Amino acid sequence: MQMTAEEKDTNKVAAPGGASREIFLPPERERVKDGGRPHVSAKNFSIFYGDFEAVKKVNADILSKYVTAIIGPSGCGKSTFLRAINRMNDLIPSCYTTGTLMFDGEDVYGRYTDEVQLRKKIGMVLQKPNPFPKSIFDNIAYGPRLHGVKDKKMLEEVVEKSLRKAALWDEVKDRLDRNALGLSGGQQQRLCVARTLAVEPEILLLDEPTSALDPKATAKIEDLIEELRGSYTILIVTHNMQQASRVSDYTMFYYEGDLVEYAPTKQLFTNPRDQVTEDYITGRFS
Amino acid sequence: MDLGTRKILDRSFTAVGVTSILLMATALLVVIVPIFTGGIGAIFFKGTIEHRKLQYNEFGKGDLDVLQRQIVETDSYREKVFRMLEAFEVEMELMEPDERSAYSPKYKKVRDLLSHLFGPLPGEMEPILLRYQYGVTRWDEAEESLHKLMFVTKWDYSNPDEMAKPYFVPRSEEFEGTALAGLFPYMESNLENMLLPEQTFYWGFITERSLDAHIFGGIWAEIQGTFFLAVGAMLFAFPLGVIAAIYFTEYAKDNFFTSILRSANSTLAGVPSIVFGLFGLAFFINTVKVSESKSVLAGSLTLAIMILPTIIRAAEEAILAVPKTYKEASLGLGSTKWRTIMTVILPAALPGIITGGIISLGRAAGETAPIIFTAAVSVGATIGLADVFSSPTPALSWNIYNLASEHEAANEIRHVQYGMVLALISIVLLLNLSAILLRARISKKLKG
Numbered sequence: 001m002q003m004t005a006e007e008k009d010t011n012k013v014a015a016p017g018g019a020s021r022e023i024f025l026p027p028e029r030e031r032v033k034d035g036g037r038p039h040v041s042a043k044n045f046s047i048f049y050g051d052f053e054a055v056k057k058v059n060a061d062i063l064s065k066y067v068t069a070i071i072g073p074s075g076c077g078k079s080t081f082l083r084a085i086n087r088m089n090d091l092i093p094s095c096y097t098t099g100t101l102m103f104d105g106e107d108v109y110g111r112y113t114d115e116v117q118l119r120k121k122i123g124m125v126l127q128k129p130n131p132f133p134k135s136i137f138d139n140i141a142y143g144p145r146l147h148g149v150k151d152k153k154m155l156e157e158v159v160e161k162s163l164r165k166a167a168l169w170d171e172v173k174d175r176l177d178r179n180a181l182g183l184s185g186g187q188q189q190r191l192c193v194a195r196t197l198a199v200e201p202e203i204l205l206l207d208e209p210t211s212a213l214d215p216k217a218t219a220k221i222e223d224l225i226e227e228l229r230g231s232y233t234i235l236i237v238t239h240n241m242q243q244a245s246r247v248s249d250y251t252m253f254y255y256e257g258d259l260v261e262y263a264p265t266k267q268l269f270t271n272p273r274d275q276v277t278e279d280y281i282t283g284r285f286s
Numbered sequence: 287m288d289l290g291t292r293k294i295l296d297r298s299f300t301a302v303g304v305t306s307i308l309l310m311a312t313a314l315l316v317v318i319v320p321i322f323t324g325g326i327g328a329i330f331f332k333g334t335i336e337h338r339k340l341q342y343n344e345f346g347k348g349d350l351d352v353l354q355r356q357i358v359e360t361d362s363y364r365e366k367v368f369r370m371l372e373a374f375e376v377e378m379e380l381m382e383p384d385e386r387s388a389y390s391p392k393y394k395k396v397r398d399l400l401s402h403l404f405g406p407l408p409g410e411m412e413p414i415l416l417r418y419q420y421g422v423t424r425w426d427e428a429e430e431s432l433h434k435l436m437f438v439t440k441w442d443y444s445n446p447d448e449m450a451k452p453y454f455v456p457r458s459e460e461f462e463g464t465a466l467a468g469l470f471p472y473m474e475s476n477l478e479n480m481l482l483p484e485q486t487f488y489w490g491f492i493t494e495r496s497l498d499a500h501i502f503g504g505i506w507a508e509i510q511g512t513f514f515l516a517v518g519a520m521l522f523a524f525p526l527g528v529i530a531a532i533y534f535t536e537y538a539k540d541n542f543f544t545s546i547l548r549s550a551n552s553t554l555a556g557v558p559s560i561v562f563g564l565f566g567l568a569f570f571i572n573t574v575k576v577s578e579s580k581s582v583l584a585g586s587l588t589l590a591i592m593i594l595p596t597i598i599r600a601a602e603e604a605i606l607a608v609p610k611t612y613k614e615a616s617l618g619l620g621s622t623k624w625r626t627i628m629t630v631i632l633p634a635a636l637p638g639i640i641t642g643g644i645i646s647l648g649r650a651a652g653e654t655a656p657i658i659f660t661a662a663v664s665v666g667a668t669i670g671l672a673d674v675f676s677s678p679t680p681a682l683s684w685n686i687y688n689l690a691s692e693h694e695a696a697n698e699i700r701h702v703q704y705g706m707v708l709a710l711i712s713i714v715l716l717l718n719l720s721a722i723l724l725r726a727r728i729s730k731k732l733k734g
Binding site for chain 1: 539540609610611612613614615616617618619620621622625629630633634731732733
């Protein structure tokens with residue numbers, strides 16, 4: 001992608017905290033409304049498993065309402081970074097972080113941060129569909145119930161709205177009381193997205209959401225991401241570079257714990273600055 | 287190793303495995319079959335008129351008209367026996383003193399055997415103990431008694447290298463030429479008329495209390511006691527065990543303290559049950575004084591301590607088997623840890639937790655040693671629910687031991703002992719079966 005010098009200037013967002021790399025907004029026609037402010041900001045942010053530094057001193061801003069893809073070879077720290085945003089790494093006893101990670105101006109790892117409140121605003125969908133062994137309705141209603149919605153009517157509304165957003169409503173509207181484990185893999189994954197949306201989060205973290213699905217189900221999930229773009233800040237970890245180039249506005253490339261390159265997707269895939277990035281996206285290693 | 291050798295090894299291992307399983311199955315059959323047949327014999331048997339008299343007098347069961355008619359019928363046959371006895375007594379009066387004293391013990395033996403068959407003979411005082419107030423209630427026992435009456439058992443000591451062998455001499459020889467000589471053939475041919483055996487289905491064996499230390503009656507008090515003890519133990523152990531398992535799996539950090547707790551728990555699971563019994567006596571009764579002396583409460587607490595490690599282990603494993611992704615999903619939706627445990631982890635772990643619980647319940651029902659010092663008595667009345675804090679109770683496991691070893695009439699009431707064993711085995715099997723069914727049901731519900 002070629003940008004004129006003028007375009008570059010107007011679209012440039014000052015990377016806060018002296019981030020080492022410049023971030024550009026996409027051209028006008030691809031921009032989303034009210035988007036583009038730094039939603040999650042990492043500053044010298046490192047993640048350790050015991051002595052092992054899995055993510056090394058990352059400086060980056062993730063822009064609101066855009067889709068950001070995280071790519072990189074296995075073990076490069078991309079999932080670790082994603083799971084650090086909603087503090088899912090807390091479940092691993094040996095894991096700790098240094099540096100700061102800010103979410104909407106709030107320190108994610110601050111001493112007084114309530115991770116439960118935080119996770120309400122940061123939804124997550126994992127690699128393998130993981131619906132609860134409950135009915136479809138109860139799966140979606142789990143989050144709202146958790147946060148105090150008791151009224152049956154309201155719950156029904158939330159369930160329908162969330163399922164519609166996840167493009168699953170038409171397929172399951174007649175069997176909401178059936179066990180969610182009876183759905184197909186792709187349906188289960190969209191159910192997980194709907195379950196997350198029911199809590200009305202600001203960010204969606206998708207950790208390789210299609211790697212356990214067949215191509216047809218994958219296409220549906222990708223359509224869904226396209227649908228949700230502009231309403232939520234979406235971060236998607238993926239192994240599939242075509243997928244990253246199809247669905248994302250920005251792409252981060254991790255290699256051995258380093259954030260090697262972070263740029264608009266088109267630019268990263270057509271004109272990478274870094275040799276390692278180029279080697280990776282051209283398939284010289286994976 | 288070449289292919290041929292490998293195949294031979296595989297085959298021989300299969301053979302060894304199958305053989306050992308067959309051996310075990312045979313051993314199990316050898317144990318189970320007599321228990322089953324013996325235990326069924328306590329409920330299905332040929333009951334004599336004496337059984338029906340007892341049932342009517344003590345439990346108010348049976349048809350009085352039929353019973354009276356049968357009593358008249360049997361008494362008419364018994365009357366002849368009593369006449370012969372009277373005639374012999376008159377004959378004894380006329381004997382020389384030497385001769386009379388020679389006959390006297392033999393005659394007494396005959397009277398004893400007859401009163402065992404028919405209950406107190408005419409002219410005797412009404413005995414105080416219930417067991418002497420009725421004759422034999424079971425036809426198989428009556429036949430044994432008849433054999434004792436017909437023959438005198440003598441021992442052959444002729445070969446000093448071997449154990450003495452018994453041999454039987456007809457008792458009628460002892461009374462040759464007296465008025466009693468006619469008694470023996472008469473008894474042999476008319477015993478059925480005098481006792482009227484009928485095929486009996488004695489359901490009361492399970493639902494009725496025992497009379498005169500299990501000589502008559504059923505085993506309801508024991509069944510109920512076992513039930514109270516086992517359920518009481520569960521009431522204490524199950525909640526505590528599940529809470530401990532949640533702590534171990536979800537809250538405990540990996541440090542020295544928790545590793546000590548864990549190994550203490552494993553060690554506790556291997557402690558012999560008699561030690562728990564002594565502990566229960568020393569701690570619950572003598573130190574804490576939950577009751578004056580033995581009580582259902584003390585026994586339940588002791589059993590609870592004994593099964594606690596098993597419940598903790600089972601619940602821990604069930605919780606660990608819940609996919610981690612459930613937990614991540616729930617936490618990711620902004621749920622607290624506690625809420626996640628209650629709404630996602632415990633429901634998914636429920637089949638395993640319940641299975642562990644019910645198997646422990648079966649173990650609590652079957653254990654003897656922990657309740658010897660804390661709860662069990664050999665003969666006792668059925669207790670009410672309000673008495674569990676103060677009264678001891680009879681229980682199946684302890685009474686099986688008691689009837690087999692310490693009961694004064696152990697040999698005559700084998701059927702009661704077998705009946706108890708069968709009842710206990712059935713209870714434990716039923717519990718395990720319900721565990722399997724419940725587990726299948728919940729798993730099916732979870733899988734959808």
